[in-house]
Amino acid sequence: STREWQAADSAHFLHPFTDHQALAAKGARVITRGEGIYVWDSEGHRILDAMSGLWCVNVGYGQPALEDAALRQMRTLPFYNAFFQTTTPPAVMLAERLAGIAPGFKHVFFSSSGSEANDTNIRLVRRYWDLMGQPQRQVIISRRNAYHGSTLAAASLGGMPAMHAQGGLPIPGIVHIEQPHDWAHREGAARGLTRDDFGRLAASWLEDKILELGSETVAAFIAEPVQGAGGVIVPADTYWPEVQRICERHGVLLISDEVICGFGRTGQWWGSQTFGSRPDLMTFAKGITSGYVPLGGVMVGERVAQVLIERGGEFEHGYTYSGHPVACAVALANLDLIEQLGLVQRVREDTGPWLARQLATLQDHPIVGGVQSCGLMAAVQLSREPRTGAAFDPAHAIGMVCRRHCFDHGLVMRAVGDRMIVAPPLVITREQIDEMMGLVRQALDRTWEEARASG
Ligand code: PLP
Numbered sequence: 001s002t003r004e005w006q007a008a009d010s011a012h013f014l015h016p017f018t019d020h021q022a023l024a025a026k027g028a029r030v031i032t033r034g035e036g037i038y039v040w041d042s043e044g045h046r047i048l049d050a051m052s053g054l055w056c057v058n059v060g061y062g063q064p065a066l067e068d069a070a071l072r073q074m075r076t077l078p079f080y081n082a083f084f085q086t087t088t089p090p091a092v093m094l095a096e097r098l099a100g101i102a103p104g105f106k107h108v109f110f111s112s113s114g115s116e117a118n119d120t121n122i123r124l125v126r127r128y129w130d131l132m133g134q135p136q137r138q139v140i141i142s143r144r145n146a147y148h149g150s151t152l153a154a155a156s157l158g159g160m161p162a163m164h165a166q167g168g169l170p171i172p173g174i175v176h177i178e179q180p181h182d183w184a185h186r187e188g189a190a191r192g193l194t195r196d197d198f199g200r201l202a203a204s205w206l207e208d209k210i211l212e213l214g215s216e217t218v219a220a221f222i223a224e225p226v227q228g229a230g231g232v233i234v235p236a237d238t239y240w241p242e243v244q245r246i247c248e249r250h251g252v253l254l255i256s257d258e259v260i261c262g263f264g265r266t267g268q269w270w271g272s273q274t275f276g277s278r279p280d281l282m283t284f285a286k287g288i289t290s291g292y293v294p295l296g297g298v299m300v301g302e303r304v305a306q307v308l309i310e311r312g313g314e315f316e317h318g319y320t321y322s323g324h325p326v327a328c329a330v331a332l333a334n335l336d337l338i339e340q341l342g343l344v345q346r347v348r349e350d351t352g353p354w355l356a357r358q359l360a361t362l363q364d365h366p367i368v369g370g371v372q373s374c375g376l377m378a379a380v381q382l383s384r385e386p387r388t389g390a391a392f393d394p395a396h397a398i399g400m401v402c403r404r405h406c407f408d409h410g411l412v413m414r415a416v417g418d419r420m421i422v423a424p425p426l427v428i429t430r431e432q433i434d435e436m437m438g439l440v441r442q443a444l445d446r447t448w449e450e451a452r453a454s455g
Contacts, residue, residue: 002042005030016150029407034061037425037432039412050422050436051412055228055260055377056291059337060427066292069333073326082110082323091323094331098299101269101335104278107305110297110323114259114285115149117296118222121281122153123317125220125253128304131311137219141209141252143179147229148222148257148283157222159230175213177205179227180235182372182381199236207246215250220280225271228260228423231416232379234372240275253280253304259296263287264338264426266375267348274374280304288331295327343426347375354430355422358437365441367448377423379416380440382447392418398451405446411439 006027015023030042037060039047052058059066073090080088095108109124111117122140129137142148144159155163156170159179164170180202188198210218225240227233247254256279261271263284268274270282280303285296300308308315321327338344352375359371359378369383382402384392392398399415406413406420414421424436 002030003027005042036060036062037428046410047407048411048424048432048436048439050406050424050440051414052423052425053291054286055265055423056286056289058263058265058287058343058426059290059334059341060425063290063292063334063337065333065337066290066330069329070293070326073329077325080325081320083318088323088325088328090325090328090332094328095323097332097335098297102282102299103273105282105299105301107300107302107309108297109300110295110321110328111285111319112294112321112324112327113149113296114257114283115151115154115296116319117259117283117285117298118148118154118157118257119151120298120317121220121222121255121283122157123315124281124298124300124304124308125255127312127315128253128307129219131307134216136217138173139213139218140174141206141213141218141221142174142176143223143227143230144176145179145230146176146224146227146257148259175209177209178202179230179233180239182231182233182370182379195236196238199238200242202235203239203242203246206243207250210246210250210252215252218250218252220253220255221247222255222257224257224259225261225275225277226266226374226377228377229416231419232372232374232377232421232423234374235275237275240272240277244277255279255281255283257283259283259285260287260377260423263335264344264347264375265377265423267344267352269344271374288334289327290334292334293324293327293330294321295324295331338426341427347426351426351428351430351433352376355433358433361437362441362444365444365448367444367451376426376428378421380420380422380444382418382420384451392451396451396454398447401450402443402447405443405450406439408446409439409442411436411443413440413443 009028010024031039032042033040037049039049098108099106109120111120126138142157142159146159148154148157152171156174159176206221256272258270266274272279280301282299289295355378356373359373362368362371367382369381369386369389372379382398384390399418402420403415
């Protein structure tokens with residue numbers, strides 16, 4: 001029964017990013033199955049999963065092609081490593097396939113997660129500069145409020161203050177600049193800056209930091225095309241081209257973390273294509289298998305790959321599951337399905353614009369201070385006073401209030417502070433977007449009523 005699941009869960013399972021006392025008081029919601037864009041809990045309630053699990057179930061739940069691919073590969077060869085000058089057909093085929101959909105990239109390094117892939121990035125760029133005879137280029141610049149994973153190094157790349165406060169992060173050699181905030185744009189607007197001006201200003205913070213550190217010490221800059229877990233911060237069109245110019249001017253490698261933005265989320269295979277940047281390395285995970293099995297990795301551009309291959313000797317880095325054959329077989333089936341269903345184009349031309357249009361209708365809601373979206377990822381900013389943009393008192397934890405009302409209405413939305421996030425499976429239809437937005441509106445109504453009642 002649900003009670004038994006909950007009791008065993010709180011007795012034994014330490015959840016990621018969870019306050020366990022709060023969880024024990026309520027009991028975990030037990031999710032038992034999924035189909036399309038919906039999941040069901042152990043009490044039989046249907047829930048519209050507007051977060052694609054955790055930004056990953058791009059082709060939706062219950063796709064037989066992915067299940068069959070896993071089973072076939074498990075029966076043929078469930079595991080073999082890639083360490084002993086050995087390889088497996090699914091890993092080779094996936095590497096070749098990825099090179100085909102990532103313009104300018106011919107090589108890939110596999111991991112099992114985005115966190116491990118970002119650790120790999122750090123190892124790769126430092127190794128590159130060693131081999132280039134510039135070992136003093138060690139520093140990696142990242143952005144505040146970014147999430148790049150949970151290992152010591154990936155959590156250090158991320159700029160989450162709450163994470164850094166636990167465990168003595170960041171590790172040395174990682175520094176942070178400000179993100180291209182939505183609120184800062186509001187501030188910028190108050191100072192007479194256009195959105196494009198603000199994009200250039202936000203990019204200039206990278207150059208300021210490079211000059212402060214001395215470009216001869218900076219190895220790379222890492223960022224997501226659209227900052228995801230940081231609140232779906234969609235940058236101005238001027239931001240990425242200017243970042244690209246700055247990296248080129250100072251010889252700094254550019255790493256695009258595509259863990260959320262990759263595989264169609266922004267309406268192109270890669271978020272960097274949507275924003276016109278040309279990264280040297282790209283991190284991926286999540287959507288590569290639609291979350292059905294764990295897989296991640298780094299697309300390694302020729303500038304780095306050639307040096308590593310021709311001058312590097314043995315690269316002292318790798319994971320037991322680098323190129324796991326079952327994960328790679330599922331990824332191939334997933335990419336086939338994305339292509340067969342035309343999901344990338346559908347997000348760009350149909351469902352992405354449709355979502356943007358529906359979101360715009362929320363602008364006049366008394367608790368909505370603004371909306372932002374890119375393809376099928378979007379944020380709704382909650383505001384105490386939308387006209388002035390005044391924020392709620394943090395003690396209200398208004399995002400968590402809204403998340404609770406979403407759950408009560410059969411909808412999963414994520415709260416990032418006062419920003420409510422949607423990133424539904426890419427198979428969602430226009431009709432289902434309408435259904436989702438109806439639920440969003442009901443949850444916002446209830447949140448507004450509760451906020452008003454509590455003054
Ligand atoms: N990078 C980004 C942008 C992410 O959003 C995440 C996870 O949410 C990661 C890296 C870490 O990926 P994983 O949880 O697979 O380690």
